[in-house]
Amino acid sequence: MRDRHLVFAAGFLRGLAAGLISVLAAVFLAKRGFPAAEIGIVLTAGLAGVAVGTAYGAFLADRVGRRRSLVGLSVLTAAGGFVLAWSPDLWSVTLAAFLGMLNTQGTDRGAAHALEVAILPATAALGERTRVFAWYNALQDIGGAAGAALAAVPQLLRDGFGVAEPRAYAAAILLYGGLLLLSALLYARLSSSAEPAGRMQRLAGAPGTRRAIHRFAALSALDSFGGGFIGSALIAYFFYLKFGVSEGALAALFLVGRIMTVLSHFGAAWLAGRVGLVNTMVFTHIPSSLLLLTIPLTGSFALAAFLFILREGLVEMDVPTRQSYLMAIVQPEERAYASGISQLGRAAGRVIAPGIAGGAMQLGGLWFPLVAGATLKIAYDLLLWRAFRHVKPPEE
Numbered sequence: 001m002r003d004r005h006l007v008f009a010a011g012f013l014r015g016l017a018a019g020l021i022s023v024l025a026a027v028f029l030a031k032r033g034f035p036a037a038e039i040g041i042v043l044t045a046g047l048a049g050v051a052v053g054t055a056y057g058a059f060l061a062d063r064v065g066r067r068r069s070l071v072g073l074s075v076l077t078a079a080g081g082f083v084l085a086w087s088p089d090l091w092s093v094t095l096a097a098f099l100g101m102l103n104t105q106g107t108d109r110g111a112a113h114a115l116e117v118a119i120l121p122a123t124a125a126l127g128e129r130t131r132v133f134a135w136y137n138a139l140q141d142i143g144g145a146a147g148a149a150l151a152a153v154p155q156l157l158r159d160g161f162g163v164a165e166p167r168a169y170a171a172a173i174l175l176y177g178g179l180l181l182l183s184a185l186l187y188a189r190l191s192s193s194a195e196p197a198g199r200m201q202r203l204a205g206a207p208g209t210r211r212a213i214h215r216f217a218a219l220s221a222l223d224s225f226g227g228g229f230i231g232s233a234l235i236a237y238f239f240y241l242k243f244g245v246s247e248g249a250l251a252a253l254f255l256v257g258r259i260m261t262v263l264s265h266f267g268a269a270w271l272a273g274r275v276g277l278v279n280t281m282v283f284t285h286i287p288s289s290l291l292l293l294t295i296p297l298t299g300s301f302a303l304a305a306f307l308f309i310l311r312e313g314l315v316e317m318d319v320p321t322r323q324s325y326l327m328a329i330v331q332p333e334e335r336a337y338a339s340g341i342s343q344l345g346r347a348a349g350r351v352i353a354p355g356i357a358g359g360a361m362q363l364g365g366l367w368f369p370l371v372a373g374a375t376l377k378i379a380y381d382l383l384l385w386r387a388f389r390h391v392k393p394p395e396e
Helices: 002-031 036-059 066-086 090-099 111-123 126-150 153-161 165-187 207-228 232-243 247-275 277-297 301-315 318-328 332-349 353-362 368-388
Strands: none
Touching (some): 002 066, 002 165, 066 090, 066 111, 126 247, 232 247, 232 368, 247 277
């Protein structure tokens, strides 16, 4: 229970940091005079660093130790934020973003996340594992939303306290680093129970388990590729162009959607206890994609918004159930590897899609990203059900 609460608290702090930096990073760099192309280089370097860190978590963290790895990764990420606040030129900023694993996706799904997912199953009985993951994801989502609100710190310091704008933004970036240092202190208090009971032999392990992990990672990449077409930014852009809605209306819409997502995690845990983890993943995810397909057919913002909110109440019910399922079908010593490889697949899958979607929308196909994303996700769900419907976790 103590390790669980430490992971929950650290995950919440990382959610705060991720929500804050995802809103401020590009604006901060622009205000320091970096042109758009250079900002893109910095953000890409950050995502590349996230991928390298996740690979470390998959292949080396269990050898070094999960607790040591989490502390080291958090300190390195915090240091990257501190350097970013004061770096004078493109190359030092880019290096800080890479080494600091700068994640501007709004949610932290990097190496620390993968290791937390590997640790949590040992803190729960079989029957409560999915509920534990529901709480974990809900706290991260709440942290992300609160972190986005913290992005108002520079304006508050500038307008309310007369702090010069460059210093106000630097203070917010330093707050980002401070949150990550606090998470490192929490990780340092994890017990030896957070470590794997044995060492996974990468080349001599059970081939059936390895195949299952790699198949799951490949399907995760397909799901993430589809998700890249329908990220929040592109959906908001669709609503803006098609219906001409204001920024305030979009903010309210996505706030309600995020609330639905947080609540859906607990609904997923309840449903999985009755129909099973794989069935919950697939048969909530497909309806969410079908709802997405109907949005381009609507003629009013009110109806499209209603369908979008319904979709948000279903689309992430597969997140705690997916994490719980993968951790249940592998051995404890394989969990860091399985979680890291799955996370790498997701990172690879979402890189290409936004560029394709943006090009299609520029050519007039506003509907294309929504249809492409929904279709790919339905294909993922069907392939997942076919591959894993007979592979049951212990409690089933």
